[in-house]
Amino acid sequence: MIYENVLETLGDTPIVRLRKLLPEPQDRICVKLEGTNPSGSIKDRAALHMVEEAERHGRLTPGSTLVESTSGNLGKSLALIGAVKGYRVILVVDPKTPQSVLSYATSFGAELDMVDRPDGNGSYQVARIRRVEELLAQNPEARSLDQYNNPDNPQAHALHTAPEIAKDFDDLAALVGTVSTGGHLSGLSSALREHFPSLHVRAVDAVGSATFGHPFAPYMMRGIGLSWRPGNLRTDLIDSLHRVADTEALSTCRVLAREEGLLLGESGGAAVFAALAYATAHPGRPVLAIAPDTGANYLYESYDDAWLAEHGVPVDVLWHTSHDLLRHARTPLYPPAAQPSDPQGTERMIEGARA
Numbered sequence: 001m002i003y004e005n006v007l008e009t010l011g012d013t014p015i016v017r018l019r020k021l022l023p024e025p026q027d028r029i030c031v032k033l034e035g036t037n038p039s040g041s042i043k044d045r046a047a048l049h050m051v052e053e054a055e056r057h058g059r060l061t062p063g064s065t066l067v068e069s070t071s072g073n074l075g076k077s078l079a080l081i082g083a084v085k086g087y088r089v090i091l092v093v094d095p096k097t098p099q100s101v102l103s104y105a106t107s108f109g110a111e112l113d114m115v116d117r118p119d120g121n122g123s124y125q126v127a128r129i130r131r132v133e134e135l136l137a138q139n140p141e142a143r144s145l146d147q148y149n150n151p152d153n154p155q156a157h158a159l160h161t162a163p164e165i166a167k168d169f170d171d172l173a174a175l176v177g178t179v180s181t182g183g184h185l186s187g188l189s190s191a192l193r194e195h196f197p198s199l200h201v202r203a204v205d206a207v208g209s210a211t212f213g214h215p216f217a218p219y220m221m222r223g224i225g226l227s228w229r230p231g232n233l234r235t236d237l238i239d240s241l242h243r244v245a246d247t248e249a250l251s252t253c254r255v256l257a258r259e260e261g262l263l264l265g266e267s268g269g270a271a272v273f274a275a276l277a278y279a280t281a282h283p284g285r286p287v288l289a290i291a292p293d294t295g296a297n298y299l300y301e302s303y304d305d306a307w308l309a310e311h312g313v314p315v316d317v318l319w320h321t322s323h324d325l326l327r328h329a330r331t332p333l334y335p336p337a338a339q340p341s342d343p344q345g346t347e348r349m350i351e352g353a354r355a
């Protein structure tokens, strides 16, 4: 197949069944590998759809400037899209952004604007958004896609990702996916419930994230969680919440690489850990975990023992065998909750983020 440009290679990502890392031999746990998208993550889908809808409505025209806050993957997607379509791209990043992501973006000609002061709670997310607002005020011609509230973000998944899943499963008991903007889980949940009316949708958040109303505390995983609740998160389309700790996700990443030959990003590790926990309670039911990106993004960081130790996670606190990992998945550190908790607390966080 010959494509007209690299963006046309987006989507149709593979779904791979776990063979060894299973609580019971009859379990059916699959992982959708979004790291095979052209810039290496699920964000290519949302980014391209948001850009194309903005073009269709005349909000972006050839030569426009895009300004965006990103912890990594959206920036890579926009840098690639900017190169193919001819947009100037300015990415507001922070010191947690992996060097590999920064180098990837600049290779495509994107410009970086580094926020160096964290918010009061130790996160950089609110600081990045404020910086985007400043840059937009300084450049009236520039545009932001606002992935946190833009309905074209979840729509990309309802229109394109969900049909890929629906065609591969006769029956699907549970969809397990991580949340940052809420884009992929909200979009998938809305569309897949039509195909699988009894589908259970389990959201996965980072312990430390405030998305579901818990107090914010810094954590290591990238791409997952926020210090406020995004507009694109549809809690009414979520049945349960599993808050996964850094050690649980990082251990899962390492065991998956050695046992299954799957090199996933940290949030993919969190999603698979939550899928294992779901499967232990629902043996034999088909479960799909979404792995948003590839571990190639983190080879010199969370896959590197020395880097991990320097960042407060000595490798001996992780579990290294399927046996140990599955034992922990049966009794996770933070047991899944039936409902996303404390909606009033969530509202308070939103107000805090806006203040």
Ligand SMILES: Cc1ncc(COP(=O)(O)O)c(C=O)c1O
Pocket: 041, 043, 073, 074, 178, 179, 180, 181, 182, 183, 184, 185, 222, 223, 224, 265, 267, 268, 292, 293
């Ligand atoms: C690595 C990673 N994991 C999880 C997510 C969460 O995806 P969403 O923003 O669709 O909630 C993202 C989003 O950028 C990501 O890059």
